[in-house]
């Protein structure tokens with residue numbers, strides 16, 4: 001073997017990334033050790049087969065078409081760009097991965113090498129996760145919500161307890177029914193009213209603050225948003241071996257949205273579904289997009305978790321309502337406000353998988369009067 005080939009072989013064997021090479025028909029021609037570890041197939045059983053078998057069904061069905069289109073038009077959607085996508089292991093479970101693809105011509109043949117990095121392990125991928133989350137401003141928004149929350153607690157608590165005290169005093173003065181105490185009682189009521197007006201003013205200021213984030217509206221491919229948000233939501237999750245299935249509209253719905261906000265909604269719904277399934281044996285997640293009867297884009301996140309009890313359903317969208325140890329109880333409240341600001345609705349139903357189904361709509365082609373914001 002020439003020295004270059006030996007070096008390449010060594011790189012290939014010791015790379016921390018899985019490397020899979022396919023030909024122009026999508027057939028796997030080479031598959032390194034790390035790939036065996038990631039997908040649980042041995043090279044022997046997989047070489048010569050179509051790369052589709054490493055993807056969830058929705059993407060698997062489309063892959064031949066993607067390859068064919070690229071070979072015909074040269075239009076790059078992923079080659080040389082890199083993306084976070086979902087892979088599927090031998091047992092059918094799915095996991096997030098970062099994929100970049102390079103192209104090589106060897107003689108008459110065109111080969112594609114995929115470099116794949118597992119994003120499941122939070123510790124290894126902390127850096128990348130951090131970047132992705134920053135892009136989604138998820139973390140920073142939660143941080144600012146944390147700040148808002150303690151500000152609300154402080155700003156609202158003080159005048160509320162003061163007004164409580166004033167009212168107590170007023171009651172004491174008034175029940176005595178003595179003329180000379182009447183004026184004092186009325187004054188105490190006026191002071192309580194002033195304190196309550198202060199609370200109103202504080203709440204108004206907080207809402208102003210939350211609204212200030214300027215929305216960044218653009219025409220976006222909703223399927224793409226769902227796919228990315230799902231992969232990012234799966235990063236570092238406690239719930240392992242979840243089988244994620246995609247059922248995305250072939251019409252590739254596009255509409256004017258703030259991509260980051262809608263990604264945040266999908267991420268929150270997916271995270272909630274994953275959390276709900278942590279202690280459940282059956283762990284299935286379905287992500288759907290479709291155009292509904294009213295012509296709106298409808299996005300659904302279905303899970304096979306325990307579902308939502310009637311008691312919980314009543315308070316689900318109330319801020320700070322959480323059943324989790326480390327929950328904020330703000331996720332669904334924020335999701336609903338983002339969706340409504342986009343002119344859509346968000347609700348939940350029973351899922352055909354046995355758990356909960358969270359659904360939301362987006363107007364198919366929104367007008368110019370939509371102003372998404374981030375108020376709670």
Ligand code: ADP
Nearest residue numbers: 272273276322323324327328329330331332356
């Ligand atoms: P958090 O996730 O911080 O608790 P959320 O507002 O996103 O806040 O969710 C509120 C509560 O709703 C959760 O604590 C959980 O009890 C319930 N919930 C949300 N999604 C689901 C789901 N898919 N299945 C079961 N319960 C859910």
